Amino acid sequence: MAFREINSKMVEATVAPGQRLFSQRGAMLAYRGEVSFTPSVQGGQGGVMSMIGRRVAGEATPLMSVEGSGTVFFGHGGHHAHVVTLSGDTLHVEADRLLAFEGTLRQGTMFMGSQGGVMGLVRGQVTGQGLFTTTLQGHGSVAVMAHGGVFEVPVTPRRPVHVDPQAYVAHRGELRNRLSTALGWRDMVGRGSGEAFQLELSGHGTVFVQASEEKL
Numbered sequence: 001m002a003f004r005e006i007n008s009k010m011v012e013a014t015v016a017p018g019q020r021l022f023s024q025r026g027a028m029l030a031y032r033g034e035v036s037f038t039p040s041v042q043g044g045q046g047g048v049m050s051m052i053g054r055r056v057a058g059e060a061t062p063l064m065s066v067e068g069s070g071t072v073f074f075g076h077g078g079h080h081a082h083v084v085t086l087s088g089d090t091l092h093v094e095a096d097r098l099l100a101f102e103g104t105l106r107q108g109t110m111f112m113g114s115q116g117g118v119m120g121l122v123r124g125q126v127t128g129q130g131l132f133t134t135t136l137q138g139h140g141s142v143a144v145m146a147h148g149g150v151f152e153v154p155v156t157p158r159r160p161v162h163v164d165p166q167a168y169v170a171h172r173g174e175l176r177n178r179l180s181t182a183l184g185w186r187d188m189v190g191r192g193s194g195e196a197f198q199l200e201l202s203g204h205g206t207v208f209v210q211a212s213e214e215k216l
Contacts, residue, residue, distance in 0.1 A: 002014050002015075002019075002021060002102050002140065002141050003074075003083045003100065003102075003141045003142075003143050004083070005081060005082075005083050006073065008080050008081070008149065009075050009078055009079065009080055009081055010029065010073055010074070010075040010081060011073070011074050011075070011081045011083060011099070011100070011143045012071060012072070012073055012074075013066070013071070013072045013073075013074060013100060013143075014071055015033070015035050015066055015067065015068050015069060015070050015071070015072055016069060017068070017069050019067075019102075019103065019104075020065060020066065020067050020102075020103030021065075021066040021067075021072070021100060021101070021102055021103060022040060022063045022064065022065060022066065022100065022101055022102075022103060022107075023063065023064050023066055023072075023074055023099065023100035023101075024062070024063065024064070024076060024098060024099055024100065025039070025062040025063065025064050026076060027064075027074045027075065027076045027099055027100060028064070028066075028072060028073070028074060029073045029074060029075050030072075030073045031070055031071060031072040031073065032070050032071045033068065033069050033070015033071060034068045034069050034070055035066060035067070035068035035069070035070040035072055036066070036067050036068050037064050037065070037066055038064065038065045038067075039062065039063075039064060039065070040062075040063040040064060040065040065103075066100075074099055074100045074143060075099075076099055076145055077145075079145040079146060079147060080145060080146050080147070080148060080149045080150060080210075081099055081143055081144070081145050082143070082144050082145070082146065082149075082150035082169075082208070083141055083142070083143050084141065084142045084143075084144060084170070084172070084208070085140075085141045085142075086105065086136065086137070086138060086139060086140055086141070086142065086172075087139055088137075088138065088139055089137070089172055089173065090135055090136070090137040090172065091135070091136045091137075091142055091170055091171075091172045092110060092133045092134070092135055092170055092171050092172070093133065093134050093135075093136065093142070093144055093169065093170035093208075094133060094134070094168065094169060094170065095133070095134045097144050097145055097146060097169050097170065097210075098134060098142070098144060098145075099143040099144055099145045100142075100143045101136055101140065101141070101142040101143065102140030102141055102142075103140075104138055104139060104140040105136045105137060105138045105139075105140045105142070106136070106137045106138050107134065107135070107136055108134070108135040108137070109133070109134060109135065110133050110134075110135050144169055144170055144208065146169050146208075146210030146211070146212075147210050147211065147212035148210060148211030148212040149210070149211045150169055150208050150209065150210055150211075151208075151209055151211065152206050152207075152208055152209075153206065153207050153208075153209055154205075154206055155171075155173065155175055155201050155202065155203060155204065155205050155206065155207055156204060157202075157203065157204055160200055160201060160202035160203075161200070161201050161207055162198040162199065162200050162201075163198070163199045163201065163207060163209055164197075164198070164199070165179070165197055165198075165199045167209050167210050167211075167212070168199055168207070168208075168209065168210075169208040169209060169210050170207075170208040171201060171205060171206065171207040171208065172205050172206050173203065173204055173205015173206055174203045174204050174205055175201045175202065175203040175204070175205040175207070176201070176202055176203055177199055177200065177201050178199075178200045178202070179197055179198070179199055179200070
């Protein structure tokens with residue numbers, strides 16, 4: 001695993017020759033060794049279509065390509081950092097919550113409305129969350145960030161999980177998402193938190209939730 005949590009707000013990454021990491025711009029705190037940082041328009045192994053998908057999605061989160069030989073310390077804005085290890089599965093993560101990831105992972109973009117239908121669109125327009133989420137697939141580790149720390153909630157076929165859309169960080173596994181409303185349409189005007197909306201995740205997997213509704 002390339003990433004190791006140093007404390008609740010910082011991760012350490014090992015950079016080796018022939019390997020590559022990607023990080024959010026401005027996330028590098030310090031480094032040792034011969035390490036280079038260059039802007040990336042591709043990111044991961046997603047290729048040009050991944051780049052186009054992110055632009056269409058309005059995800060303007062710039063990435064930096066990290067190469068060389070040494071150790072890099074990542075953190076951003078004092079937010080809590082959490083490391084997720086993938087073993088061939090897929091992680092869906094909000095683009096602005098992505099701190100850094102290994103270049104062995106394939107990056108893509110998923111349209112949330114493809115699972116949520118019209119309500120998926122409402123999720124983006126009313127809650128302030130994006131209509132798209134970044135996907136990372138393969139073998140490697142990912143560092144995500146959140147307000148107040150991250151806790152993992154298991155989802156089973158008989159036990160779906162309801163999450164405030166603004167507290168959602170990421171999810172993995174065979175999960176479907178659906179936005180449900182706890183209030184009538186007239187009561188929802190001006191409300192974007194879980195008091196009016198609930199993101200329901202069903203299936204089998206894990207959802208990562210931050211301990212605060214505050215947006216990054």
